[in-house]
Amino acid sequence: MSVTVEGEKNFEEVTSIQNKAIRLNLNENIYGTFAEIGAGQETVRHFFRAGNASGTVAKTLSAYDKDFSDAIYGIEDDGRYVTEARLTTMMRYETGLIEERISRLKHPNKLFFSYANTVATIDWAKKYKGHGWLGIRFQTKPKEDYSEIILHVQFHENNAGHQQISLGTMGANLIYGAFYHHDDPKYLLKQLYDHLSTDKIEIDAINFTGPAFTQVDNRLMSLELVKKGITQAVMFAPNGNNVLPASILYKRNILTLRGSFRPVTRVNMAMYKKSLKLFLNERKVDKEKAVVIFEITLSNLKGEGEIDEQDFLDRADLLGSLGQTVMISNFQEYYTVVEYFSQHTKERMGLTMGVSTLKDIFDERYYRHLSGGILEAFGKLFFKSLKIYLYPSKDEETGEIITSENLKVHPRMQELYQYFKDNGRVVDIADYDPETLDIHSRLVHQMIKEGKPNWESMLPENTAKMIKEKGLFKGK
Template sequence: MPITIMGDKEFESVPSLKSKALRINLNANIYGTFAEIGAGQETARNFFRAGGASGTIAKAMSAYDKDFSDAIYGIEDDKRYVTEARLKKMLKHEVRLIEERIKREKHPNKLFFSYANTVATIDFAKKYKGHGWVGIRYQTKPDEDYNEIILHIRFHENDAKLQQMTLGVLGVNLIYGAYYKYDNPKKLLRYLYDHLDKDQIEIDTINFSGPRFKKVDNRLMSLQLVKNGMTEAVMFGPDGNNVLPAAVLYKKNILALRGSFRPVTKVNMDIYKKSLNMFLNENKVNKDKTIEIFEITLSNLRAEGEIDEVDFMSRARLLCSLGQTVMISNFQEYYKVVEYFSNYTKERMALSMGVNNLIDIFDEKYYRHLSGGILEAFGKLFFKDLKVYLYPLKNHKTGKLTTSENLKVHPRMKELYKFFKYNGKLQDIVDYDPTIMDIFSREVLQKIQEGGTGWEEQLPDLIPEMIKENNFFGYKEAEKIQ
């Protein structure tokens, strides 16, 4: 690939869509199928138009009719078609057909692949802009097991034809990246937007699997999506795999706890457990339809302007080990978090935080970019069915506790504060554990890094062992100091 030198930086020139498709077509070993449902056959079309497709495309199909699609791929338990489960069935089914119909003895060097998508484009009323699942199952060596790259997209364009064209470009980028950029998944991810703008399409979930990606942690790939501006928030489950926010949050009661979790302490877990008990006792909160989210903002991951990915993975692995679902977001203000959740549910929500964090919420400087200022922000924050649970703060020197009753806010905010306080929107956590009030993450972190003692007792069970075994947060250096 040609490289243009400009000053002391290198800029790779982006290959054209046609040259990408043609390079795939001219590779005598790459051979597979295209199965596209919901937005034409835009990806396959690019390969047909590039020339030389006869040696690459075994089959291109669109099973648009639901009955016909069910006859090929089976019926989903939820009767839906634009789902990850459907996409995976499509990929596996098409690969199985290739292997059954093309004998390895005759084609020992073939690298089989199946590209598939199942999408819903914008509706006629232009109320729903559409979304979909896109993926590829493929080999990089003939005798190797299959790799998979699966992603979820959201369309932002307001025209179905434009969405189809955008999907076609993304498909070419994915197939090209799968074969020629698999050794650098971070670059592969960025190259998905070649010839595309982030205003056209959003990627909010991606998972890599297979022998080529055995060292890839999908949580780190999630971080790249937010870091690169491909989406505003991503989520991953306790197993470390990325999950689709819409699927996890849909019609759920949501309790969110924001923090740096560097590291997660007994205080964090006490806030979580006590606020969850309060939330489950609220009216209109169904325990079976409740999800708890540990949220880390991008600003909490930055160190000297850059995101420390090793530090991020330390936090992520610790939270996952505690069985938590984690969200990484680009939302600095709390009202944006609530707005985001509101895209997926109309059920009751709650935020849990230390009482000191409430001061930031009532700080006008965070809302100067809004025409309505803090009133607009609070309208967005509290017009939903929202509660805020507050954990008290203990003064180290005096031992005095700060709660919502004696919290000092700016004089201009006093009446606004009283309004929300006495309308039941702000509630103190009263059954807190008084024995852990002196634990602060930053002090624990300092002890870990400087070889201090006693920090183990301030963290949840098994967390200290994980930190030591994996040298999280500079613990390796701390051992040397000791």
């Protein structure tokens, strides 16, 4: 489905790519290089066609041959070419050359830049759609340190020529945005899709660095990609930098915990640690290839209406301090996240969840939009090499501990539930901590917000300390 990216400045007429190129070419101070590998020289073509390209283009090259590329930029540690490391090497090498070859004494007002992309378009067999990295290293003031915008794209068109055109359009938008919208990164992100749509090209990772973006939190930019429908899921590392999902998930054994983590509690960490132990003991799980993902959905972030960005950052800070990789997704049902992971791996996967969540999975209401209903969803969910690790709950009225053995689903679903349980797809976490069953994150959040005492014991020690020191979750 095509998605037109919405933004704050929709009242403006979208500038044509030609007019963007002309405006850049007529700015006597913007001057730089273009290095494009893997899909022709589609970006710089716009600047040549617009006219007066000599005012902007210092050099353009396309080192398609790997030996030529290595001779210019060196050999990457992993020997690969369509990588972020290769893109960064290209941009920094080229800005080094322009600084060396263009006299600052002769051109004191020049704003130098290097634009680069390294991509692989769709293969002849049309088995792999293609992907790539593009970025710009640029100055907003003469002699200023360089800022960078780096993004990863997935191609969705089934024709290499069309992919090249889309790449060239996005490249021109990126250069224009860097110089004319760097003070408004959210709008810059939106205008990357001028004359494009997400059914043509998808951005699934983006990072802003340097003096032009000192106030930018890349986690918020990552969140923006999902909010605007540009991509379905993004990830960021414990240090807060956005990371390419494919680099984290590729051929990995994946264990996922979904929640609001507002805040992350002792029960969340108990579920994580106990399920991870079970997961790593699985015969089909390679301990060296296992990765844990803490997933927060947009619906979890919108629990009380519009997304509160500071509230989101508070949760991210806490998970990051615990060393966790976080995924923000637009997936509602669990089968959709499993399908997403399956694009990157065929290895054993695990879902960690509580009793109420498992009960919801067996609720037919959530699958009415599927022509095959719940059976279609379960075919997608359990067809894969997947197990559910179930953390028990306690009935607040009777005190009974609820596990997979006494969980009650709708009578129509009982046989289906029993089938998956009997086939070992649902695994009880028997080694649970009874004290954690009385902990509920909503109650903890309310206590923090209202300044009530004794919430600290419900959280990991360092988490409670961090909340107090930074004043997190207050007044929200």
